[in-house]
Amino acid sequence: MTLEELRLQLNQLDSELLTLIAKRQAISLEVAAAKRATGTPTRDYKREREVILGVRSKAEALGLPPDLAEQVMRLLIRSSLTTQEQASVSTTGTGSGRRALVIGGAGKMGGWFVQFLVSQGFAVQVADPAGAAPGIPVVADWHTLPDLNAFDFIVVATPLGASGAILNELALRRPSGVVFDLGSLKSPLRGGLNALKAAGVKVTSLHPMFGPSTELLTNRHVIFIDMGSAAALAAARGLFTPTMAEQVVMGLEEHDRLIAYVLGLSHALNIAFFTALAESGEAAPRLARLSSTTFDAQLDVAGAVAEESPELYFEIQALNDYGAESLQALSAAVERLRAAVLTRDFATFRSLMEQGLTYLSDRREVVARRA
Numbered sequence: 001m002t003l004e005e006l007r008l009q010l011n012q013l014d015s016e017l018l019t020l021i022a023k024r025q026a027i028s029l030e031v032a033a034a035k036r037a038t039g040t041p042t043r044d045y046k047r048e049r050e051v052i053l054g055v056r057s058k059a060e061a062l063g064l065p066p067d068l069a070e071q072v073m074r075l076l077i078r079s080s081l082t083t084q085e086q087a088s089v090s091t092t093g094t095g096s097g098r099r100a101l102v103i104g105g106a107g108k109m110g111g112w113f114v115q116f117l118v119s120q121g122f123a124v125q126v127a128d129p130a131g132a133a134p135g136i137p138v139v140a141d142w143h144t145l146p147d148l149n150a151f152d153f154i155v156v157a158t159p160l161g162a163s164g165a166i167l168n169e170l171a172l173r174r175p176s177g178v179v180f181d182l183g184s185l186k187s188p189l190r191g192g193l194n195a196l197k198a199a200g201v202k203v204t205s206l207h208p209m210f211g212p213s214t215e216l217l218t219n220r221h222v223i224f225i226d227m228g229s230a231a232a233l234a235a236a237r238g239l240f241t242p243t244m245a246e247q248v249v250m251g252l253e254e255h256d257r258l259i260a261y262v263l264g265l266s267h268a269l270n271i272a273f274f275t276a277l278a279e280s281g282e283a284a285p286r287l288a289r290l291s292s293t294t295f296d297a298q299l300d301v302a303g304a305v306a307e308e309s310p311e312l313y314f315e316i317q318a319l320n321d322y323g324a325e326s327l328q329a330l331s332a333a334v335e336r337l338r339a340a341v342l343t344r345d346f347a348t349f350r351s352l353m354e355q356g357l358t359y360l361s362d363r364r365e366v367v368a369r370r371a
Contacts, residue, residue, distance in 0.1 A: 024076065025083055032084035036091060042084050043218055043244050048077055081244070082216040086119065089242045093120025100153040103142050103166060106130035108212035109182050110157030117153070120239070125151070142166075148175035153235070156181040160188050160315045167192025171199040178202045178235045184263065184312070186225055186252045187321040193227055193252070202232035207255065209262075218244035225252050260326040263316050268330055270305040271313075273298060 001009075035042060052070055059069030100117045104110040105126030114136060117124050126132035127142035139145060148154065154170065154177055156163050163181050167189060170179055179201055183189055186205055196203035205225035214220060222245045226233055237247055250258075277287070291299070305313070317323055333352075340348040 021076065021079075025079065028080040028083045029087055031080075032087040033091075035084070036088060041244075042088060043081060051077070078216060081218055085216060085218070085243055089116075090119050090121075092242045093122075094238060095120035095122030097121075098152040099123045099125065099150055100155065101125050101127060101142065101145070101148070101151040102155045102157055103127045104156065104158035104162075105132055105136070105138070107157055107159075109208065110155075112208075112212040112214070113155055113157055113182065116239075117155075120242070122153070143169075148173055149177070151175065152177045153239075154179045156183075159311065160185060160319060164189050164192045168195050171195035171201060174199050174201055176202075178204070178232045180204045180206050180232070180236055182206055182208060184316055185256055185259065185320050187256045188315075188319045190252060193225075197227050197229070202229045202235070203227050204229060204232040204236050205252070206236060207259075216244075219246065220244075221246045221248055223255060224249045225255055226250070227252075256320050257322045257325075259316075260320050260322040261329075264320060264323050265326040265330055267305060267313055267316060268327055270298075270302040272330075274302045274306055 032042070034040075052073055055069045055073045056066035059066045095117060098121075100122045102110055102114050102117070102124060105114045105124075106128035107130075110126075110128070111133065114124050114126060114133060118136075124136055125145075126136050126138040127140070127145065128138065129140040132138035148170075154175055156166050156170075156179070158166060160183050163183055167179075167181065168191065171192065179196055180203065181189055181193075183205070184207060186193070186207075189205065193203060193205055204227050207223040207225070209221040209223060210217070217240070222240055224233055224237055224247060226249055233249070237249075240247060277284070287295075317327075336348070337352060339345070340352065
């Protein structure tokens with residue numbers, strides 16, 4: 001056969017593969033309906049493991065790399081889970097006949113939340129001078145809305161610098177619905193959240209631990225801040241019941257103390273990493289020619305951080321009451337490593353490595369149980 005004839009055969013096989021994937025997705029919708037009818041959870045880790053082990057065995061029998069087969073199957077499983085979760089949200093969502101206002105709905109996470117609420121059947125209104133997605137009613141300024149009591153939920157999805165003032169203003173108007181923000185930090189919003197609480201408003205606070213491009217919420221966390229309103233907390237958590245998101249409830253102070261490490265430390269580490277590279281005098285293409293697995297993995301993470309909003313990342317560093325603690329910990333750790341290397345102190349160096357291995361083993365066990 002000629003090269004062109006062989007390529008035509010590959011094209012035909014690719015088309016057949018896509019047709020089979022489409023059929024698999026259609027069956028996934030039927031699986032979702034069957035699970036809802038029987039009350040079966042969307043995700044079944046035991047079943048996934050059986051499928052993956054079976055695929056690896058089949059691949060080996062066919063002379064294919066088992067790792068390749070597993071990678072393909074994991075992509076298909078993820079796509080199937082996304083289809084099932086979206087079907088669950090749209091079918092079992094509690095938004096029918098109810099209204100929600102998203103202040104800042106033109107932003108990235110605001111836009112994600114608008115679509116999330118719409119998928120549950122809510123009639124969503126956006127208040128944002130930048131507009132809204134097509135088909136979504138929008139006003140430029142939420143102050144112009146005559147009756148905030150018309151909304152079952154009011155979501156504040158504005159930048160941290162604006163959210164505190166909005167929460168305080170909402171406290172003065174005392175809406176009857178549930179009010180919550182989506183801020184990455186809660187320290188700057190403490191006053192506004194407490195003002196709503198004092199005004200008798202059903203208030204809580206959310207922190208979705210994922211970005212606006214997220215489609216599948218399995219193994220993703222949503223943090224709920226308990227502000228003392230059981231009704232608000234239950235209502236907000238109920239929005240995520242149809243999903244596979246892991247819900248975590250905690251207090252405001254605990255949230256910011258932990259976020260100083262989860263976000264603040266990880267961001268600072270990557271900013272320091274790409275700053276050191278940028279100021280090293282070594283050209284990026286030259287370093288790329290000598291890259292290693294660890295270097296490439298770190299570059300991928302650092303590259304993603306570099307593409308994020310400097311304003312948001314500065315807020316996470318500067319506005320957290322507990323932020324200095326994690327930065328000091330990073331500085332102290334780097335200095336201990338530097339001292340061990342410069343003094344040829346292998347015992348200390350090994351101690352640092354062993355300490356990290358012990359600390360991280362617990363996380364690996366959690367990840368392994370999920371896989």
